[in-house]
Amino acid sequence: MSDGGSSMTPRIGSMKTLLGIVAGAGASYGIYKLISGGSWRRYKRSGDNSEGCASRGGQGNPRPESLLAKVSRLDLVCPPTERTEHASDDIVANSAGNLEPRHLKALLTRLQTSANAPERCRLLLTLGNAAAFTVNQNVIRECEGIPIVGGFLSDPASEVKVQTLNALNNLCMNIQNQEQLKVYVPQVLELIEMSPVNSDLQSGALRLLTNLSVTDKHQHLLKGSVTLLLSLVVVGDAALQVQTLKVLVNLSSNPDIMDDIVQAQAPASVVLLFDAQTAPAVLLRLLTFAGNLKAWRPSAQAADELRRKRDCLFRVMLDDESELHGRLVKLLSHPDREIQVQCRLGCEGLTLEGTEEPSQESSLKQMRALELR
Numbered sequence: 075m076s077d078g079g080s081s082m083t084p085r086i087g088s089m090k091t092l093l094g095i096v097a098g099a100g101a102s103y104g105i106y107k108l109i110s111g112g113s114w115r116r117y118k119r120s121g122d123n124s125e126g127c128a129s130r131g132g133q134g135n136p137r138p139e140s141l142l143a144k145v146s147r148l149d150l151v152c153p154p155t156e157r158t159e160h161a162s163d164d165i166v167a168n169s170a171g172n173l174e175p176r177h178l179k180a181l182l183t184r185l186q187t188s189a190n191a192p193e194r195c196r197l198l199l200t201l202g203n204a205a206a207f208t209v210n211q212n213v214i215r216e217c218e219g220i221p222i223v224g225g226f227l228s229d230p231a232s233e234v235k236v237q238t239l240n241a242l243n244n245l246c247m248n249i250q251n252q253e254q255l256k257v258y259v260p261q262v263l264e265l266i267e268m269s270p271v272n273s274d275l276q277s278g279a280l281r282l283l284t285n286l287s288v289t290d291k292h293q294h295l296l297k298g299s300v301t302l303l304l305s306l307v308v309v310g311d312a313a314l315q316v317q318t319l320k321v322l323v324n325l326s327s328n329p330d331i332m333d334d335i336v337q338a339q340a341p342a343s344v345v346l347l348f349d350a351q352t353a354p355a356v357l358l359r360l361l362t363f364a365g366n367l368k369a370w371r372p373s374a375q376a377a378d379e380l381r382r383k384r385d386c387l388f389r390v391m392l393d394d395e396s397e398l399h400g401r402l403v404k405l406l407s408h409p410d411r412e413i414q415v416q417c418r419l420g421c422e423g424l425t426l427e428g429t430e431e432p433s434q435e436s437s438l439k440q441m442r443a444l445e446l447r
Contacts, residue, residue, distance in 0.1 A: 239278030
């Protein structure tokens with residue numbers, strides 16, 4: 075009996091070894107199938123919903139040689155056989171600057187029919203890259219592409235809205251395009267107000283408003299947004315403060331809307347930012363904005379009426395009792411030379427009455443300098 079038991083032991087060990095080998099082989103095959111067959115099935119399934127490489131009808135993920143993949147420089151993967159089987163006349167060899175009108179039309183058409191947010195993001199990114207070139211800015215406008223792109227400001231996906239703002243921002247570098255883009259100002263302001271502070275949505279929207287306000291033609295559309303912009307300056311991080319102040323500098327360069335600007339309600343804490351601890355890029359633009367305000371000369375009657383408006387920008391930054399005056403004097407010793415110069419200009423214009431000295435004219439023009447992006 076003991077001999078039988080001892081003879082079973084090697085057989086059981088051999089059986090375990092065999093089972094281990096079989097199991098290992100099965101696991102290896104399963105992993106292989108997961109990597110190869112599973113991936114291929116995913117390519118097959120994705121062919122029904124996105125652009126590019128899986129089907130001969132033009133559906134699937136973007137091919138590495140395709141228009142979309144080339145311009146947006148996305149790292150896309152397709153089965154090796156697809157790369158050679160679906161060569162297209164629409165391949166762009168170098169950059170977005172080489173796109174032809176037919177390519178842009180195809181992108182706009184595809185954008186209108188796109189069923190998923192990631193693809194819309196890629197298409198908008200491609201159009202935005204293309205819109206960095208003047209010739210493409212004109213083509214997109216002539217193809218009625220601005221309303222198509224602008225329509226995605228109301229897309230439910232925030233990442234799509236960000237790419238939309240980026241594309242519109244490049245399109246806004248064209249003066250003719252601005253005539254169509256101005257209709258989106260209320261919607262862009264609403265996005266700024268409703269989006270999380272310091273978000274990409276706010277930054278993208280502010281860049282668009284900066285470009286739209288670089289000339290005085292459309293600045294009047296933003297004169298009612300001064301309170302919102304000043305609030306962002308107070309609560310935002312340094313990057314958002316800079317972008318917001320670019321818009322305020324542009325608006326304050328226009329004497330025709332200064333009456334509206336100084337009447338806007340302003341947070342008293344904005345004066346606290348005139349401090350040596352404030353980031354130089356922020357402080358410099360704050361001083362430029364203050365200098366533009368101080369260049370404005372109200373009548374005695376207008377000044378008296380403004381003093382009766384509680385918390386208006388005039389009382390916060392321009393009135394004789396404003397804390398700003400003392401803070402400007404302290405900043406005269408700031409280590410940044412450019413900030414010192416702007417402080418000196420601001421201190422020279424502390425009084426509200428009187429005329430400007432001739433020697434100040436060029437300095438005031440410098441303070442009013444418009445910002446782009």
